[in-house]
Amino acid sequence: MQKQNICVLFILVLASSTILVSSQTIVKSLPGYPGPLPFKLETGYIGVGEDEAVQLFYYFVESEGNPDEDPLIIWLAGGPGCGTLRAFFFEIGPMQIKYGSYMDNVPALQLDPNSWTKVANIIYLDAPTLTGYSYTTTPDAVRSSDTDSAAQTAEFMRKFVRDHPRFLKNPMYITGISYSGIVIPMITENLYRGNDEGLEPKVNIQGYMGGNPLTDKTGDINSRLEYAYRVALISQELYEATQKDCNYNYAEADSNNLQCMLDIDEVNQRVGDINIQQILDPDCDPATNLVRGGNPITKGSRRILKENAIKMLPARSILTDGAVCRGVYYDYATLWANDKNVMKALNVREGTVKEWLLCNLDMKYNYGKPSMPQYEFNVQSSVVYHQKLTQRNCRALIFSGDHDMMVSHVGTRAWINSLNLSITDSDWEAYYVNGQNGGYKTTYARDNYTLAFATVKGAGHTAPEFKPAECFEIVKRWFAHRPI
Structure with missing residues (x-):
């Protein structure tokens, strides 16, 4: 019966396939915000893949600075499977939620003073498929993968500028956070290669940006041990013993190596009540396994959402010790x-999404676990794509919250060093925001390729969420080709 219902749903969607062309809606107001929006917001769908069966939903905000000249960037969330509305409200978007306040029977909204839309035209894309408001028109198109997602996003970008020729000349950057670090360099290389092959329209791809980007899955997991030692979560004796007994490989340690397994168990006991995404935040998730697996995604309280009225959500969630759960x-x-x-205002196609989820847990990545029902994790490392991009006329920016233990700056610096670039004008030099130390930066180059790496002092895994002013200042300087 369930299979029959699924088939009926797809038949209904296909019956309206005459409208499944690239669609655009100018959104002038949103529930929760008083009056007209003070920025230009467009939403829509662009079909990609075979027969355009994958319908990707996007939010596009024109730059509040100089839209005709400012960069055109696409922002991809992590997960995979996390909706980009998370970035729109909590990371780099033009709006924030006013916690505990309501308007039009929904949470009230306010403007974000650190929105990246002040210096860039930004596409917030729900990708891969079945993320956010994106959907498919056929059952076969439901399953995705790292390679499929990268190819479809590159196709999306060409079609977007085809439909928005005004932005063909704007510098284009592929950007995102967390798990999107796997696909960002793949998408970027795809676009450069497409230009080489004469694909139309030709895009003005200039580079890419990654925030706390998962890049080399084994290396990034292995680096958690060194990070835990550096921030005094484990002792020097345990750190050195684990290194020796596990031969520096913890993510894929030999399960027959008893002493290594004992060391890893002891490490995990030491960090089991630490929030891996921001080590200073309260731990509101199950116990962390630091060096073997462990990639918690906050699910939110489904029971509260379903059982309580809208205004029952408090302004803050308080634990017994007074800590706040994010x-x-x-x-x-x-x-x-x-x-x-809200869905009507955004022009979400009726009947295509049963329920919007912050993150589609059917795609959730856990190191060492098999691929999920809707997603195949078929790229172990994207470093090879970074290496290819070093042969391009290309700019890269990588930034890491220094309180992130999930994808720590230790592992990120390791794969950057593997590119064998030359350090240019700064090496772990402090940068300043509003007169205060914002973190540390290193700049690299080879021929026409440049890479800037910056830590964000005090930030966690989604760095702009924790330190919005510092991250905004970093990208503002970088987009303007000024030193961070």
Whole structure:
């Protein structure tokens, strides 16, 4: 019966396939915000893949600075499978949620003073398929992978500038955070290669950017041990013993090596109650396994969402010790995005999305676990794509919150060093925001390729969420070709 219902759903969607062309809607107001929007917001769908069966939903905000000349960037969330509305509200978008306040029966919204839209035209894309409001028109198109997602996003970008020729000349950058670090360099190389092959339209691809980017899955997991030692979560004796007994390989340690397994168990006991995404935040998720698996994604309180009225969500979630759980903040976005009037304002196609989820857990990545029902993790490392891009006329920016243990700056610096670039004008030099130390930077180059790497002092895994002013200042300087 369930299979029959699924088939009926796809038949209904296909019956309206005459409208499944690239669609654009100018959104002038949104539930929760008083009055007209003070920026230009467009939403829409672009079909990609075979027969354009994958319909990718996007939010596009024109630059509030100089849209005709400012960069055109696409922002990809992590997961994979996390909706880009998370970036729109919590990371780099033009709006924030006013916690505990409501308007039009949804959480109230306010402007974000550190929105990256002040210096760039930004596409917030729900990708891969079945992320956010994106959907498919056939059952076969449901399953995706790292390589499929990268190819489809590159196709999306060419079609976007085809439909928006005004932005063909703007510098284009592929950007995102967390798991999107796997696909960002793949998409970027795909676009450069497409230009070489004469694909139309030719895009003005200039480079890419990654925030706390998962890049080399084994190396990034292995680096958690060194990071834990550096920030005093484990002792020097345990760190050195684990290195020796496991031969510096913890993510894929030999399960027959008893002493190594004992060391790893002891490490995991030491960090089991640490929030891996921001080591200073309260731990609101199950115990962390530091060096073997462990990639928690806050699910939000599904019970609260379903059982309580909209105004029952508190402004803050307080634990017994007075700590604040960040996950409840995301619940506000879930409530907002599932409101019928919100979907109508965004022009979400009726009947295509049963429920908007912050993250589609059917795609959740856990190191060492098999691929999920809807997603195949078929790229172990994207370093080879970074290496290819070093042969291009290309700019790269990588930034890492220095309190992130999930994808630590230790592992990120390791794969950057493997590119064998030359350090140019700064090596772990402090940069300043509003007169205060914002973190440390190193700049690299080879021929026409440049890479800037910066830590963000005090930030966690989604760095712009924790330190919005510092991250905004970094990208503002980088987009303007000024030193960080």
